[in-house]
Amino acid sequence: MRVGTILGRPFFWIVAAAIALFVLAPTLGNNVELRESLLLAAVYITLASNLNLMLGYAGYVNFGSIVFFGLGGYFCIYFVNSLHWGLAPAAIAGGAAVSVLALLFGLGILRLRGAYFALATIGVNEAVMAFVTNFQPWGGGTGIYLSTELFKPLGGPAAALWVIYYILVGVMGLSLYLSYFVKLSKFGLGLLAIGQNEDAAAVLGVPAPRYKALAYCVSAFLPAIAGGLYFFKGAFIQPTDAFDLQFSTEAIVIVMLGGQGTVMGPALGAYLYEQLRGWLLTSDTFANFQLVIAGVLLLVIVLFAPGGLMGWLYGRWPRLKRVLE
Amino acid sequence: MTALLEIVGLSKRFGGVAAVQELSFAVEEHEILGLIGPNGAGKSTLFNLINGVQVPDAGRVVFRGIDITGIPPYRVARAGLARTHQIVQPLAAMSVLENCIVGACFGRENLPLHRAREAAEEAAVFVGLEDRLDTPASQLTIAGKKRLELARSLAAQPTLLLLDEVLAGLNPTEVERMIEVIRRIRERGVTILIIEHLMQAIMSLSHRIVVLNIGRKLAEGPPAAVANDPAVIEAYLGDPALAAELLGAV
Numbered sequence: 013m014r015v016g017t018i019l020g021r022p023f024f025w026i027v028a029a030a031i032a033l034f035v036l037a038p039t040l041g042n043n044v045e046l047r048e049s050l051l052l053a054a055v056y057i058t059l060a061s062n063l064n065l066m067l068g069y070a071g072y073v074n075f076g077s078i079v080f081f082g083l084g085g086y087f088c089i090y091f092v093n094s095l096h097w098g099l100a101p102a103a104i105a106g107g108a109a110v111s112v113l114a115l116l117f118g119l120g121i122l123r124l125r126g127a128y129f130a131l132a133t134i135g136v137n138e139a140v141m142a143f144v145t146n147f148q149p150w151g152g153g154t155g156i157y158l159s160t161e162l163f164k165p166l167g168g169p170a171a172a173l174w175v176i177y178y179i180l181v182g183v184m185g186l187s188l189y190l191s192y193f194v195k196l197s198k199f200g201l202g203l204l205a206i207g208q209n210e211d212a213a214a215v216l217g218v219p220a221p222r223y224k225a226l227a228y229c230v231s232a233f234l235p236a237i238a239g240g241l242y243f244f245k246g247a248f249i250q251p252t253d254a255f256d257l258q259f260s261t262e263a264i265v266i267v268m269l270g271g272q273g274t275v276m277g278p279a280l281g282a283y284l285y286e287q288l289r290g291w292l293l294t295s296d297t298f299a300n301f302q303l304v305i306a307g308v309l310l311l312v313i314v315l316f317a318p319g320g321l322m323g324w325l326y327g328r329w330p331r332l333k334r335v336l337e
Numbered sequence: 338m339t340a341l342l343e344i345v346g347l348s349k350r351f352g353g354v355a356a357v358q359e360l361s362f363a364v365e366e367h368e369i370l371g372l373i374g375p376n377g378a379g380k381s382t383l384f385n386l387i388n389g390v391q392v393p394d395a396g397r398v399v400f401r402g403i404d405i406t407g408i409p410p411y412r413v414a415r416a417g418l419a420r421t422h423q424i425v426q427p428l429a430a431m432s433v434l435e436n437c438i439v440g441a442c443f444g445r446e447n448l449p450l451h452r453a454r455e456a457a458e459e460a461a462v463f464v465g466l467e468d469r470l471d472t473p474a475s476q477l478t479i480a481g482k483k484r485l486e487l488a489r490s491l492a493a494q495p496t497l498l499l500l501d502e503v504l505a506g507l508n509p510t511e512v513e514r515m516i517e518v519i520r521r522i523r524e525r526g527v528t529i530l531i532i533e534h535l536m537q538a539i540m541s542l543s544h545r546i547v548v549l550n551i552g553r554k555l556a557e558g559p560p561a562a563v564a565n566d567p568a569v570i571e572a573y574l575g576d577p578a579l580a581a582e583l584l585g586a587v
Binding site: 017197198201202204205208209211212213214215216217218219220221 | 409449493
């Protein structure tokens with residue numbers, strides 16, 4: 013795919029505008045509450061966009077995608093806390109380490125298909141959680157607390173939260189462009205073919221094992237970095253938070269809600285879901301009521317609108333396909 | 338003429354059933370070789386063994402002098418060996434053109450995406466799908482899906498094409514058009530190995546015919562000789578009158 017043709021597409025600039033909006037909206041007026049809401053949205057968009065590479069493009073349901081996020085968090089916190097690295101190198105090294113691990117896991121579990129693959133991804137998450145819970149260098153079950161001293165290089169706790177927010181928005185932007193570039197590439201075409209009919213794709217020459225492993229590996233990198241930033245921001249990480257399957261399930265709901273296999277869908281789904289979650293959290297009647305809604309939503313989408321919001325929009329206005337990809 | 342594809346002592350068992358037994362024959366360059374035999378004779382299994390969907394228990398598959406026995410299907414495709422499926426396997430949600438682009442991208446030429454479109458379009462037009470380029474593959478008729486199978490494999494610019502019952506389920510007009518397309522593919526220099534039950538069609542298309550029965554080779558030779566072979570008449574054609582009729586067709 014040539015760079016010039018991408019720059020000429022309206023969707024490239026729509027993504028750029030969305031990123032700019034994420035940066036400007038809370039900055040103007042120094043709105044901390046909006047920043048916190050958008051930070052979570054950015055994390056959800058990162059998780060959902062990368063999950064979409066497997067789920068939406070290659071048609072492989074990864075129920076344990078949160079393992080990338082949690083492991084990335086652990087690597088980053090460990091590098092910062094024990095090895096005294098800076099945040100940026102620690103987060104990036106964490107992303108790289110998790111990608112390598114994902115490649116190894118992937119070569120094993122990607123021999124499975126359908127429900128068996130989905131089950132295996134849960135197994136990977138649970139196995140990693142059990143390992144970390146018993147791994148003393150990473151604090152075992154109690155986890156790792158960070159000293160607030162570590163925020164000093166970023167200009168103190170208050171400024172650090174802004175810095176982390178901006179970096180996370182950057183990671184979100186990279187996730188969206190990654191998803192877009194993959195979709196427009198030969199690699200993406202191969203993944204889509206695998207998602208449609210893996211056997212037929214292989215007979216047509218798509219190197220399915222390599223492509224799937226690569227997609228699984230790539231889809232681990234940015235969520236792992238996001239995990240590093242997220243847990244650094246909280247200054248605390250423990251296994252039950254880092255490997256919480258609830259987060260994985262939410263990511264799947266988001267991808268299905270927005271529209272699997274599209275670039276825009278997971279982002280739209282993530283933003284809407286985060287708004288819904290924030291709105292429901294302010295009600296005292298139910299704790300975690302968004303999970304009930306998420307379950308019902310998933311059922312309704314799978315039954316009545318498998319294409320999600322984007323599928324519905326494309327159905328109504330087919331020409332929208334060329335603008336909102 | 339040199340052999341493009343050599344099958345040497347190929348065998349495959351499924352449990353107690355010997356699907357293919359010690360089968361040997363060769364496909365010469367630029368010919369159309371017909372493969373016939375009763376249902377369950379092992380024809381489709383043979384295709385699966387050739388293109389790597391299944392791994393043989395014994396024997397070798399040699400394509401252009403290179404042993405390709407047991408290598409995965411996507412590498413066989415890359416080597417220039419394309420096939421169609423008896424039961425059509427469209428990439429359902431993708432358009433006709435996108436299906437063909439996949440073929441062109443990942444086939445023998447291994448084209449980059451921006452150059453694959455042209456080859457894909459050409460292949461789709463060649464089989465007569467020019468009005469359906471943007472139609473989702475799932476919405477094609479059965480004849481359309483058969484054409485798509487052919488277009489996709491053609492877009493890969495193969496050296497050897499395996500056709501698995503591309504005429505089955507088509508009406509007489511469609512059969513005639515498809516036969517014409519197959520002839521024109523061969524004229525482009527593509528060698529063809531074709532499985533078919535429509536006797537008239539395969540007798541007139543093929544230069545040579547191999548007859549399979551219960552996984553073994555029953556006969557091999559020019560159509561006229563095969564249709565006259567008493568063993569073939571007994572096992573497959575069943576009726577000397579039909580054989581005589583076919584001889585008339587040759």
